[in-house]
Amino acid sequence: MRLISTRSIKQGMVLGSTVYNSKGRILIKEDIVLTNKMAQRLEEMGIRYIYIKDELSQGIEIQEPIPSELRISSIRTIEESFLQLDANSLSSNSLIFENNSKLYKNLVQSILGEIKDNHDIQTVLSDVVTYDTYIFQHSFNVTLYSLAIGMELGLSTKQLESLGIGAILHDVGKMLIPEEVLFKPGRLTEDEFQIN
Numbered sequence: 001m002r003l004i005s006t007r008s009i010k011q012g013m014v015l016g017s018t019v020y021n022s023k024g025r026i027l028i029k030e031d032i033v034l035t036n037k038m039a040q041r042l043e044e045m046g047i048r049y050i051y052i053k054d055e056l057s058q059g060i061e062i063q064e065p066i067p068s069e070l071r072i073s074s075i076r077t078i079e080e081s082f083l084q085l086d087a088n089s090l091s092s093n094s095l096i097f098e099n100n101s102k103l104y105k106n107l108v109q110s111i112l113g114e115i116k117d118n119h120d121i122q123t124v125l126s127d128v129v130t131y132d133t134y135i136f137q138h139s140f141n142v143t144l145y146s147l148a149i150g151m152e153l154g155l156s157t158k159q160l161e162s163l164g165i166g167a168i169l170h171d172v173g174k175m176l177i178p179e180e181v182l183f184k185p186g187r188l189t190e191d192e193f194q195i196n
Contacts, residue, residue, distance in 0.1 A: 016051035108164030
């Protein structure tokens with residue numbers, strides 16, 4: 001099995017690892033023969049890399065540093081907590097974060113539990129590129145990157161937990177920006193810059 005860009009997919013290639021969407025639903029199962037239409041759809045969904053099976057990579061098995069179940073449940077936790085935010089109430093948002101702080105800490109501890117024994121930081125970091133950049137997925141990916149680098153730097157468990165929670169929340173403000181502004185192609189107007 002080997003990692004390739006979705007732009008490099010050729011009709012007839014065999015998928016090496018199941019592809020999930022940001023909600024944890026299966027998009028394409030492992031061992032499916034890929035078509036050009038599938039490749040185009042994956043690119044449209046923001047999935048930039050996949051694993052394929054071919055003669056060149058025969059016998060090579062990639063171990064996922066984070067099990068799919070943990071990845072999916074983590075993203076759901078992030079999504080559910082972010083969706084509770086109220087664009088009009090700073091005090092209720094503070095309460096939401098306070099109520100969810102234990103969830104975030106548990107999530108960080110679960111991720112740490114999976115990657116602590118993985119001494120190959122490259123495996124952890126390369127795993128991130130196989131998933132899309134949807135906001136909740138992105139928060140999970142940044143958390144994974146941050147924790148892997150923090151471990152490599154020898155941070156303490158308490159420091160790693162703080163780093164992980166900060167990474168989860170690094171982009172939370174985007175939830176309060178209207179989508180038409182957040183995803184606008186091109187430059188923002190002065191009024192759009194003022195939205196907060």
